[in-house]
Amino acid sequence: MSLTAQAAHxxxxxxxxxLPGRADLIFSFARRDLLSRYKGSALGLAWAVLTPIVxxxxxxxxxxxxxxxxFGAGHSHWDYALYLFCGLLPWTMFQESVxxxxxTIVTHANLxxxxxxxxxxxxxxxxxxxxxxxxxxxxxxxxxxxxxxxxLQLTAVWLPLLxxxxxxxxxxxxxxxxxxxxxxxxxAQGITLLLMAWMYLTPIIYPESIVPERFRWFIxxxxxxxxxxxxxxxxxxxxxxxxxxxxxxxxxxxxxFVFGYWWFARTRKNFADVI
Numbered sequence: 001m002s003l004t005a006q007a008a009h010x011x012x013x014x015x016x017x018x019l020p021g022r023a024d025l026i027f028s029f030a031r032r033d034l035l036s037r038y039k040g041s042a043l044g045l046a047w048a049v050l051t052p053i054v055x056x057x058x059x060x061x062x063x064x065x066x067x068x069x070x071f072g073a074g075h076s077h078w079d080y081a082l083y084l085f086c087g088l089l090p091w092t093m094f095q096e097s098v099x100x101x102x103x104t105i106v107t108h109a110n111l112x113x114x115x116x117x118x119x120x121x122x123x124x125x126x127x128x129x130x131x132x133x134x135x136x137x138x139x140x141x142x143x144x145x146x147x148x149x150x151x152l153q154l155t156a157v158w159l160p161l162l163x164x165x166x167x168x169x170x171x172x173x174x175x176x177x178x179x180x181x182x183x184x185x186x187x188a189q190g191i192t193l194l195l196m197a198w199m200y201l202t203p204i205i206y207p208e209s210i211v212p213e214r215f216r217w218f219i220x221x222x223x224x225x226x227x228x229x230x231x232x233x234x235x236x237x238x239x240x241x242x243x244x245x246x247x248x249x250x251x252x253x254x255x256x257f258v259f260g261y262w263w264f265a266r267t268r269k270n271f272a273d274v275i
Contacts, residue, residue: 018118025118026124030128030129033100034132052088052089055088056085079148082144082148083207083236085140086236087203087204088204093130093131093133097126097127097171098174099191101122101126102177102181102188104123104126106182108122120265123175123264127174145235165227169223169257171261172253175260177191179268203229208225223252224249226242226249229242
């Protein structure tokens with residue numbers, strides 16, 4: 001490898017190695033973003049808990065109340081609500097990360113002109129803000145499980161292990177979409193449609209068991225299927241994560257993380273010209 005190629009390689013990957021050292025900056029942006037969403041509202045951060053609860057109540061009314069869907073040992077509306085809550089927990093975090101990242105570079109156009117500013121921290125901050133929302137929602141989920149099932153599964157301690165690949169996946173996707181959002185201003189609308197289709201193609205509001213055999217392979221190659229399955233294992237079933245599925249999701253997450261960052265680093269030199 002020539003000296004020029006080595007310098008270019010170092011210029012691309014060096015900011016990634018320095019990212020942990022910028023944790024204070026990332027968390028500062030994430031905290032500001034999280035608080036700004038609820039600034040001036042009467043309930044403040046309580047909306048981070050109320051929003052998923054309202055969404056789950058609507059889905060439960062439609063699918064369990066109207067269509068008679070029943071999942072879980074008790075086959076009640078409450079069991080379906082918990083089943084749905086577990087599926088929406090990681091999905092909502094990912095969806096929020098990607099949607100908020102689609103315009104984060106354009107929104108912070110003033111920082112793009114600063115050559116020394118680490119732009120890779122902006123999508124990362126959106127991911128950690130979404131993670132903050134998920135942690136609030138997780139508290140609501142644990143309280144709901146305690147109220148419905150009268151006990152908490154000790155296997156919930158596996159949650160940090162699920163969050164690691166989930167964060168890698170969300171970071172890679174956020175960097176990729178943040179970069180595309182600079183060059184394709186309507187990416188936000190397109191990604192909304194894509195995420196809507198992706199959610200319904202993931203067994204979040206329905207069980208995997210009702211998927212026809214001829215379509216089962218399609219559900220299995222969806223990386224979020226295994227992640228959602230592991231969430232339900234550890235929170236509702238008292239089981240360890242789906243190790244095989246988690247390994248598959250982790251492998252996909254690493255690929256998305258590396259590619260997403262590489263794409264962002266390669267295209268960032270053109271951000272100032274486009275903005």
